[in-house]
Amino acid sequence: MSEKIPILKGKKIKTRILRPSEFEQLRLGAKRTENRTLLDACLLLGARYTECQKIQANARWFDGNFVHLPSEAQRKVKRKQAERWIRLSSMGKTILPYFFENRKRLPSIQAWDYALVQWAEQGGLNPVGISSRTMRKTYESWLIFYFPEATNLVYLSQGHTTLTSLQHYINLPFIDEDKKSMGKWVEGWL
Template sequence: MLNNLQPILIEPPDDPRYRKREGKRPSHKRPFRILRPIEYELLKQGARKKENQLNLDVLLLTGLRYEEARRLQQNPEWFDGNFIRIPEMKVTRQRRQRQRWVRLSLIGKTILPFFFDSRPLPDPHVWKENLVRWAERANLDPSGLGAKTTRKTWESWLVFCYPHRQIEIIQSQGHGLLTAIEHYINMPFTEDDRRMMEKYLHGW
């Protein structure tokens, strides 16, 4: 099945504000990877260890930014059993992230308590190296994999399966409608993908 499918790669916006925030020049832009469900499951198999698989699941099923997930792990009280409350926080010198409530699927609510008992997530560059290694181990193309992959994959799945709930999705994810339109709508998913997504999205 994968032999006939090209990786889903999304180019970063050609926006000076984005480049300044990311600290990259235009020539250094790298595409972001969006995973199909079968690709995610292969990546998870490549992770092998239960702790690695748990971390992958938490990052996917919360849709959190990587640094938000690291802070959540240090603050389990942010999770009330149903939602995650991400408090207002400073992300750059010029930019603050507003408080938001993150909606979870049933499986997300179930696994999150185990995340607080596992070892801290590694630095983002180490996590990226891990993803590439796990992908290669599973014979999965590692193109575009990085700390943003799980968050972008999750939102893409949500938008594909729940197009009528876009306002809820962008509020949970913590960005604007324009970002969702530019990056997450009209992904090349199939009906087989939709069926595989259902077990992850159920109860969201």
């Protein structure tokens, strides 16, 4: 089977959107349990990297089902919502307690980007376009593909407007095999 072309989205810097099989390769490259926990949590939160760092430092924002992101957690200037509730899949609800207890904290964004590239290479994955933005864009893409009837809920959970998501996440080239593999990561989100 020929290598699939990476899905790259964005204007200036192309951000890679991973297929589930590519995410598994990235996880394999991460090797250590604490690294995989950080990686899984960043994917399953679907939050901006700086928000993930703040969430890790504030376990009280997690109520067992949702993560409440108060206005002080969101530093994005153009944000559309003063605060938001991040929906979690079944796996997200399972992973987050380990994310909070993890001795290893999320590093600076530069160190995280470097680690992601290293893990991609160690997992046999082409690192082109992989950065801290990859997890958020990947997860939103998976949710929209897996739950097309719930796009408005996805947008709200991600803190996006319909226009933003339409411009970036609709009509991505996933196949049925991808959808089956997404299931373990997204089921229970709705």
